[in-house]
Amino acid sequence: xxxxxxxxxxxxxxxxxxxxxxxxxxxxxxxxxxxxxxxxxxxxxxxxxxxxxxxxxxxxxxxxxxxxxxxxxxxxxxxxxxxxxxxxxxxxxxxxxxxxxx
Numbered sequence: 160x161x162x163x164x165x166x167x168x169x170x171x172x173x174x175x176x177x178x179x180x181x182x183x184x185x186x187x188x189x190x191x192x193x194x195x196x197x198x199x200x201x202x203x204x205x206x207x208x209x210x211x212x213x214x215x216x217x218x219x220x221x222x223x224x225x226x227x228x229x230x231x232x233x234x235x236x237x238x239x240x241x242x243x244x245x246x247x248x249x250x251x252x253x254x255x256x257x258x259x260x261x
Contacts, residue, residue, distance in 0.1 A: 173235035174214055178202040183219070183240040187233045196220075200227070201242040203250050215250050217242070224253045 177184040184202065189195050200216035203224075207213075211228055218225040 183238040185236045189231050
């Protein structure tokens, strides 16, 4: 976790708001290789692996389940679009596989 930085308040607040109110968010994200992308996601789960929080979401750009480290979300904008909770099985399977990588 040498690259961990506490998440910015703006991004964290939007992620929490989107999660609790089941609304999509547009994020600007920087991956572990330093590549920046913009995504629209449905925040399905929050996952805590001390000291890092992760967003486990449906990524509308990729059409797949994805993990996002919250400290790597550089900006987040709450969208008007809502979503429904998805079947948790693919998300939990991804989380179990992701734990081994973490």
